Amino acid sequence: MSRVERDSLGEKEIDNDRYYGIQTLRAKENFSISGQRVHPLLIKNLGYIKKAAALMNYEVGLLEKSIAEVIVKAANEIIEGKFQDDFIVDAIQGGAGTSINMNVNEVIANRAIELLGGKKGDYTIVHPNNHVNMSQSTNDVVPTAIKMTTINLLAELIEELNELRDSLKEKSLEFDDVVKVGRTQLQDAVPIRLGQEFKAYALVIDRDIGRIQSSIDSVRVVNMGGTAIGTCLNADELYTKGIVNKINEISGFKLLQAKDLIDATQNNDSLLEVSSHLKTCAVNLSKIANDLRLLSSGPRAGIGEINLPAVQPGSSIMPGKINPVIPEVVNQVSFQIIGNDLTITMAIEAGQLELNAMLPIVAYNLFESIKILKNAVNTFTNNAIKGITANELRCKNLVENSLSLITVLTPHLGYEVCSIIAQKALKSGKNIREIILEEGYLLKDELDKILNPYEMTKGGIVAKELLINKRKNQSISD
Template identity: 60%
Template structure:
């Protein structure tokens, strides 16, 4: 029997938990424990990530099927729970998940939010009234064989797998875009720089190819990170000992969950370890952070190479996406690289939080999984979104200023490095200083001093040859002596 009353003209039902009684709006699917948590944890003002909700529904569905298979759950109750879970996985009832992503209690609040929503929808499907937990109980039926301490880490890993898959897809698009630009710009010679000073020539295509190699390394890290997320402590219940979980349930729950989710999931060899420790999430965050660092460095390079357009490097042009100033007419800023930089800064900060939260666990459980998941899911999501806009609104539309690149190479003293094997380091350094002081070209100074003839100089200072392994200085000297 569900007790009902009107409060300020609104129909309510009364629910009880170990804390006491509480009035719940009659029409909602969440219950007393969800409402208490929503009132206690007004932290971010945000909703739970939709993929967390979907993962929880998949877990509860797998548990209901498993408990029915081994005779611990009546078939009609199991079918109602499964139906409720299917509806959630289709996107329904997500607004009934009212608990803030950051919460105390190691995730008990969101676990109970899921249990209550699923129970009340199952009750409704069976013809009962929401809140009549004698029909379907959030703990006894929906949470049967489970604990927050195996459900929440499992939901976190499943969600991570889903989000990493999307991030990897976007990174593969970026890798291809950079490879394409590498080929397009392969014949463009420009000045390489170290510590922001002229170094030696490089092909613009080589720079873009190098970016693509770095991104491929990040993709490889993402793949390894995904493997970290496939091992679950499902069945370990409270502390990994499997208390209150039937032995048959323990054997079947992960295979059933793998089938339902269409994921390659395995049960941890040591459920106690898998319940205590969050280092797999630290590893994933580390891979995401490393990728963010790579992206930010590339974004920095794009901002430098495109600086100007008249008074900077001006070696490449970024697509003009929006006005750059409310006061300076015609100004266009590198807004896409800038947003990539900012996403990277945030991801790096999230990684620190994740690291500290994982370290702060004690004994058989880490209570700080909610903040780990909040930061990690934000990092993976924003990384994917940043890469998407980086590809579509920046990288794919980059063009090169071939003549500007050539001009900077021709006027640079960096090519003097190639002379070291022929005139010695000290003399090469002296030539560089003279060229900087007088504004004369290195080539002209060498010819004036008679250090090398025109033919020798042309071969040595062939900037194309400077950009890849070729004939060594010693070999050239021997050739000239023949």
């Protein structure tokens, strides 16, 4: 069985079991782009908005009680996750989101008609535009729903980032006594504790959490009530004043109505801010992932200072080979988020005059970035970070044989002498300690005090008292 629906462009047959209407069907036919439907949370949040609008329109006397009640009931069902098969428009669509707004309007209208005992498509009973979309425009409804969905998704991401940060902190304590070679430009520099490296990782993730959290505050500001261009045309003054509070009341959000609705309709820089912070976080994660790949490289012919958990065989041809697949997937997710951020940047820039019509692609990429970042952080934490172990003997041997130890001797012997010692060690294959003792630059007990790798990681001048005594003796002899 089917029904015929009409719009300004003509007629279409629609399966009578379906709750969507003619505008939704046209959008389905026109926008076969990504193969992905609109995010379910966006649908849910549109349900909250439609419910709040119906309640406010009834309160200001514009909507009959019986119609308001069935719109609220239908919206509640959408909020509960019903009718998902009827939300069929592609996530990427022209029209600034009109298609998804009308998809929701039509589903609510037809379900409301059904609740009143009518037949789907009989919009004389409940109309998608006249009743469900009363006092609204796609241009305030969809941006508000996008921001609500962004807040939902960011909360989940922050939970994962908190766990990652805490896991890195735990590793920093576990590895606090493991001294290793610090490196700059991939060359030996000076000793550092493995715990200090992991503490730095935890701190940068903590900053990312702070940045993302601050962006949520920006996204809370919405243009709901502004209708088409922010001038509030066709919306009762009391409706405009109360709609955001009504949404908060029924949804638990803490949205704020923009002080200037025209500005908030024209400009969507808060969404760009979110994307920018996601990109920053992705870059930081990728840097950490790169470090872990380098530090675990080998296991015998590379750096090999840490051991990553073995989560799966690494080669179809080389038996026993284990690859750093978790850091690798974090790298790849980061690349995708960086690309998404460029798309979002261009889409936000493409707004013209009173409206940005590119919000569907902004939402598509922003939601994807949050989702894949959350998933990447989860697998990074649970399948890599928590299982990392230190190869302490390897770290110790590399430190003892590294030319980087010469740096700590420069206050005691001078830069020129230390350069000579380093060159001799490099040519002979001997370590720094052997050269110094052979050449008689320092006594063994003096050298033992200075070449203490752990003390080198604390900063300052190692064995400062030796340096002071030496200068006192030189002063007396002079």
